[in-house]
Amino acid sequence: MGWNSWCTDSLCNLLGKDPCSETLVKETADSIVSNGLDKLGYNYVALDDCWSDTKRDENGHLQPEAKKFPNGMKAVADYVHSKGLYFGLYTSVGDETCKGKRPGSLGHFVDDANTLTSWGVDMIKMDHCGRKNGTDPELYGAMSKALNATGRPVLFSLCNWGEDNVWEWGSSLAQMYRIQMDHLPFWKYGTNSSSAGVGYGQGTYDIIEWMATLQPSKWTKEFGWMDPDFLMTEYLTMDFISSRTEYTFWSLWSSPLLISTDLRKISKKKMEIISNEEVIAINQDSSNTGGDRVHKGGDGGQVWARDLQNGEKCVVLYNSGNGGKGKKAVTVAVTWDMIGWTATSTGAENVVVEVRDLWNKKTLGQFTGGYNATIDARDVQMLRVKKV
Numbered sequence: 266m267g268w269n270s271w272c273t274d275s276l277c278n279l280l281g282k283d284p285c286s287e288t289l290v291k292e293t294a295d296s297i298v299s300n301g302l303d304k305l306g307y308n309y310v311a312l313d314d315c316w317s318d319t320k321r322d323e324n325g326h327l328q329p330e331a332k333k334f335p336n337g338m339k340a341v342a343d344y345v346h347s348k349g350l351y352f353g354l355y356t357s358v359g360d361e362t363c364k365g366k367r368p369g370s371l372g373h374f375v376d377d378a379n380t381l382t383s384w385g386v387d388m389i390k391m392d393h394c395g396r397k398n399g400t401d402p403e404l405y406g407a408m409s410k411a412l413n414a415t416g417r418p419v420l421f422s423l424c425n426w427g428e429d430n431v432w433e434w435g436s437s438l439a440q441m442y443r444i445q446m447d448h449l450p451f452w453k454y455g456t457n458s459s460s461a462g463v464g465y466g467q468g469t470y471d472i473i474e475w476m477a478t479l480q481p482s483k484w485t486k487e488f489g490w491m492d493p494d495f496l497m498t499e500y501l502t503m504d505f506i507s508s509r510t511e512y513t514f515w516s517l518w519s520s521p522l523l524i525s526t527d528l529r530k531i532s533k534k535k536m537e538i539i540s541n542e543e544v545i546a547i548n549q550d551s552s553n554t555g556g557d558r559v560h561k562g563g564d565g566g567q568v569w570a571r572d573l574q575n576g577e578k579c580v581v582l583y584n585s586g587n588g589g590k591g592k593k594a595v596t597v598a599v600t601w602d603m604i605g606w607t608a609t610s611t612g613a614e615n616v617v618v619e620v621r622d623l624w625n626k627k628t629l630g631q632f633t634g635g636y637n638a639t640i641d642a643r644d645v646q647m648l649r650v651k652k653v
Contacts, residue, residue: 266522267309285315286333296529311353342385353388359395369395378411390422409438426462436489448494469511481555495525499535516548517556543623566597570604577651586642598637617653
């Protein structure tokens, strides 16, 4: 959980000139602490493809842009650590990063691992841009080995856009791995060929559909988190409902909650989404699993569910609006049979379940056989349920 610089003070780096700086890092760290977000688990402050100079130094080491980081990266990391937070930086597996023609790590895995960890970096995202000379498991495996050899605990974020069925091997090399193409701050955007990588598109709706295909419970494990990309909470093109639905599913999947919008200007509505302790508890549940789709209706209504460590379950009632084609509210129903709760051979009608609405922080009552609600298009009802 934490923050990433990609869509702060820029149009998600559309022009390759993300204005990240030492000042931005310090102000964001200050904001996380002053707003109590660190107490909720937002502990990472990470810079994306924006920090490094376009050339390595005379010794072949990575170096930050001097004007933006006049005191060097170790001083920045030290400041973040002084706030009780962790510091993250970015590189790429190829010979260049994705924006600005900055140097990638190809041929420099050991040197870059040593340089970054010597600065006190706690998290390293490795992107998929630039020319390469090996397979993804080989190249990301080399960086993983180099990081382990430094002796410093580092969260390794593998970002190969879902190529080579990364869900089958990513957790053996990294603690989090990207499962599809870049996420953009729209409800529905693009197709399976609109960007490099795999998936159905780049919008929130598209990612939800892609994750349904992957079945997160098959792959999610402790220290092996499926990463659908950043959260675009309350970004210019992401309204409150879309943002809340996005946050709901990322939490259901136990995916990293990295907010990629400005945390120095936190509106009441943004705080309402990112500070809900009951929703965060689902994301952080020690069951270490992800939720799957258990029902899909023709009207856009869907039911998703996952197990929780204490025997309870999380259920999400979701009106997909069929990606924008449907704009009406629909009734979405879950039966206890759908989530594996059948009391006797006669069916789930004997099961009595207490239902709690997590976004409204309200216990709705006890229900036999199942539960239903009317859900607006693009919206959800996120529930915590337990047998009585």
